[in-house]
Amino acid sequence: MNNPGxxxxxxxxxxxxxxxxxxxxxxxxxxxxxxxxxxEAIDKFKSEQPDLIFMDxxxxxxxxxxxxxxxxxxxxxxxxxxxxxxxxEQMQDIVRGLEAGGDDYIVKPASLQILxxxxxxxxxxxxxxxxxxxxxxxxxxxxMDAEEQSRLGAHVMSRLTxxxxxxxxxxxxxxxxxxxxxxxxxxxxxxxxxxxNVLLADAAGHGLAAALSAxxxxxxxxxxxxxxxxxxxxxxxxxxxxxxxxxxxxFVAATLAAIDVxxxxxxxxxxxxxxxxxxNTRGEVAMQWASNHPPLGIxxxxxxxxxxxxxVFHEPGDLLLCSDGLxxxxxxxxxxxxxxxxxxxxxxxxxxxxxxxxxxxxxxEHLGGHPxxxxxxALMVSVxxxxxxQIRFDxxxxxxxxxxAEWRLDLSYGAQELRYIDVVPAVLGFVTQINALKPHxxxxxxxxxxxxxxxxxxxxxxxxxxxxxxxxxFELYMNQRGERLAKLRNGRIDIAFQLHQDGTRAVLDISMTxxxxxxxxxxxxxxxxxxxxxxxxxxxxxxxxxKNLCDQVVYSGNGNKVWARYLVSDLILENEESEDEAxxxxxxxxxxxxxxxxF
Amino acid sequence: MLIxxxxxxxxxxxxxxxxxxxxxxxxxxxAYEKVLETGAVxxxxxxxxxxxxxxxxxxxxxxLLREKAEGTGKxxxxxxxxxTVKQVLDIANFGKxxxxxx
Numbered sequence: 001m002n003n004p005g006x007x008x009x010x011x012x013x014x015x016x017x018x019x020x021x022x023x024x025x026x027x028x029x030x031x032x033x034x035x036x037x038x039x040e041a042i043d044k045f046k047s048e049q050p051d052l053i054f055m056d057x058x059x060x061x062x063x064x065x066x067x068x069x070x071x072x073x074x075x076x077x078x079x080x081x082x083x084x085x086x087x088x089e090q091m092q093d094i095v096r097g098l099e100a101g102g103d104d105y106i107v108k109p110a111s112l113q114i115l116x117x118x119x120x121x122x123x124x125x126x127x128x129x130x131x132x133x134x135x136x137x138x139x140x141x142x143x144m145d146a147e148e149q150s151r152l153g154a155h156v157m158s159r160l161t162x163x164x165x166x167x168x169x170x171x172x173x174x175x176x177x178x179x180x181x182x183x184x185x186x187x188x189x190x191x192x193x194x195x196x197n198v199l200l201a202d203a204a205g206h207g208l209a210a211a212l213s214a215x216x217x218x219x220x221x222x223x224x225x226x227x228x229x230x231x232x233x234x235x236x237x238x239x240x241x242x243x244x245x246x247x248x249x250x251f252v253a254a255t256l257a258a259i260d261v262x263x264x265x266x267x268x269x270x271x272x273x274x275x276x277x278x279x280n281t282r283g284e285v286a287m288q289w290a291s292n293h294p295p296l297g298i299x300x301x302x303x304x305x306x307x308x309x310x311x312v313f314h315e316p317g318d319l320l321l322c323s324d325g326l327x328x329x330x331x332x333x334x335x336x337x338x339x340x341x342x343x344x345x346x347x348x349x350x351x352x353x354x355x356x357x358x359x360x361x362x363x364x365e366h367l368g369g370h371p372x373x374x375x376x377x378a379l380m381v382s383v384x385x386x387x388x389x390q391i392r393f394d395x396x397x398x399x400x401x402x403x404x405a406e407w408r409l410d411l412s413y414g415a416q417e418l419r420y421i422d423v424v425p426a427v428l429g430f431v432t433q434i435n436a437l438k439p440h441x442x443x444x445x446x447x448x449x450x451x452x453x454x455x456x457x458x459x460x461x462x463x464x465x466x467x468x469x470x471x472x473x474f475e476l477y478m479n480q481r482g483e484r485l486a487k488l489r490n491g492r493i494d495i496a497f498q499l500h501q502d503g504t505r506a507v508l509d510i511s512m513t514x515x516x517x518x519x520x521x522x523x524x525x526x527x528x529x530x531x532x533x534x535x536x537x538x539x540x541x542x543x544x545x546x547k548n549l550c551d552q553v554v555y556s557g558n559g560n561k562v563w564a565r566y567l568v569s570d571l572i573l574e575n576e577e578s579e580d581e582a583x584x585x586x587x588x589x590x591x592x593x594x595x596x597x598x599f
Numbered sequence: 600m601l602i603x604x605x606x607x608x609x610x611x612x613x614x615x616x617x618x619x620x621x622x623x624x625x626x627x628x629x630a631y632e633k634v635l636e637t638g639a640v641x642x643x644x645x646x647x648x649x650x651x652x653x654x655x656x657x658x659x660x661x662x663l664l665r666e667k668a669e670g671t672g673k674x675x676x677x678x679x680x681x682x683t684v685k686q687v688l689d690i691a692n693f694g695k696x697x698x699x700x701x
Binding site for chain 2: 202204205248249250251253271272273274290291292293294295298299324336374
């Protein structure tokens with residue numbers, strides 16, 4: 001045995017007995033300490049902390065039984081065996097010794113072999129005990145570390161999941177962890193054009209490992225949403241991010257949805273989560289999006305598809321996203337709650353709040369008081385029909401003239417680039433870096449995306465907006481758009497922004513020219529009340545919206561040129577301009593006056 | 600989890616049974632590592648006929664096996680899919696990542 005020797009306390013009032021034991025102990029490589037009576041034994045026990053005690057019974061001052069009782073009463077964190085070594089050989093003596101806290105009893109005289117064997121046997125037991133103690137301590141430290149990590153994980157996850165944007169009045173959500181905290185992540189954010197983006201992500205497994213896998217998604221989701229990137233680009237970026245940092249056996253199932261109340265569309269990307277459901281006011285499933293992609297973090301970029309499914313809704317309803325913890329929640333008999341359970345409980349109640357409560361109550365009853373085996377989360381968006389919705393942005397505060405720097409940006413995109421670049425967020429990323437334009441991000445996003453999409457969809461791709469108003473027309477339109485864009489070989493869109501002073505105002509002029517055939521703008525745009533309440537048409541509203549947000553909108557050429565002037569702010573002039581100077585600042589690029597249709 | 604391992608020619612079949620979840624990690628790895636080391640094997644069939652539950656860590660183990668198998672020029676095939684096992688694999692679209700046989 002390569003264990004260090006034991007410290008053995010030998011208590012005996014007869015020096016020959018004590019010395020015999022001491023000799024055996026030393027020979028075996030242990031340290032011996034001697035005590036002549038019970039009181040000395042207790043003192044030595046306290047000062048030397050021996051590993052093993054041999055205790056005589058009959059001694060002056062204090063006997064061995066009393067000493068053993070006393071020692072057993074002392075606070076200690078380890079077991080010190082006490083072996084009585086006495087000439088008393090009656091059964092009751094032995095029992096008395098063991099009852100006083102002794103572990104063993106040897107009757108004197110004992111052979112050297114017996115003493116040697118006893119000491120070796122206790123040495124083995126004590127070494128085993130030390131090992132167990134060391135393991136227990138290691139386990140305790142591990143546990144403390146794990147608790148500390150959990151505490152941090154729970155804190156970070158709760159902050160990420162409890163983002164202010166989830167408190168949107170359209171959103172309801174719950175997230176019940178299987179562990180101390182959930183690996184399911186819920187996010188929501190408004191894109192600059194008022195579209196609401198939501199994400200429900202469920203990382204493989206649960207607890208800290210799962211949470212760690214899901215965390216990287218939040219930043220990319222929020223920053224890309226804020227810049228107005230389309231859902232497929234967000235899905236691609238989230239996948240790229242996870243693929244680059246997660247090991248091959250880790251992945252994150254996710255549902256991404258974009259809810260556009262103005263255009264009455266819901267767009268969904270579902271990779272690995274249960275069906276997303278849209279329940280109408282009568283409690284029927286009006287739309288359903290099954291998972292048709294593998295989860296995020298598995299496929300390399302070139303094999304990954306961010307393809308979404310967009311559906312037009314014609315009635316209000318509730319969009320529900322959930323993790324498989326909900327559909328696979330088990331009742332005590334092992335039966336799953338299943339997507340049918342989700343659907344049933346949602347359709348039992350009317351109105352978003354009651355509906356969501358019904359779902360939560362339903363799954364709790366199904367679980368029958370047991371915790372879920374997996375994290376259970378759901379996010380519901382109550383989607384209104386709101387054609388009256390007026391887009392209103394804050395009136396900008398007047399700015400001092402000295403702060404306005406004149407600024408101009410000219411861009412030209414050819415077919416090659418139009419096929420793969422997200423032009424709207426890319427361009428607005430430049431534009432909204434200008435301090436004077438920062439507060440106008442929302443309005444500029446709407447204006448620019450409408451003008452640009454018109455130029456691309458109608459000008460270059462030759463799509464007809466009227467398609468959108470047919471039943472199933474929106475899906476057809478989006479399919480045609482995808483196909484034609486992929487095949488686009490010719491064409492160009494020129495874009496110009498100019499921020500400048502116009503009299504007492506700061507204005508931003510946006511002009512756009514496409515190489516398409518144009519359209520009959522005089523006929524199309526003179527239709528009365530395109531933004532009107534009763535307008536059921538899914539087309540024509542875009543330009544009306546631009547008109548509503550801008551000071552002036554002018555079409556020219558054969559309809560392939562548009563110029564819009566947007567009021568940035570009133571200026572507080574520091575030195576009054578002369579009339580001549582103001583007069584020179586006329587809108588340029590507006591073309592021949594005879595060709596203009598002014599709003 | 601129970602695993603039976605059969606090799607015939609260039610084809611190895613791992614027949615799984617019971618719950619295929621987080622706790623199956625060591626057994627599953629031990630079973631497939633043996634097969635990966637067998638040079639003659641070109642196709643590894645994971646048979647789910649007797650599996651009654653599959654969780655997300657099991658999906659992770661399949662992905663790990665797929666990656667290792669690709670590294671040694673072997674193909675992983677999922678077979679015997681049924682009931683909830685099939686449902687879980689379908690939702691994760693594993694049909695797009697693995698060959699699937701009935």
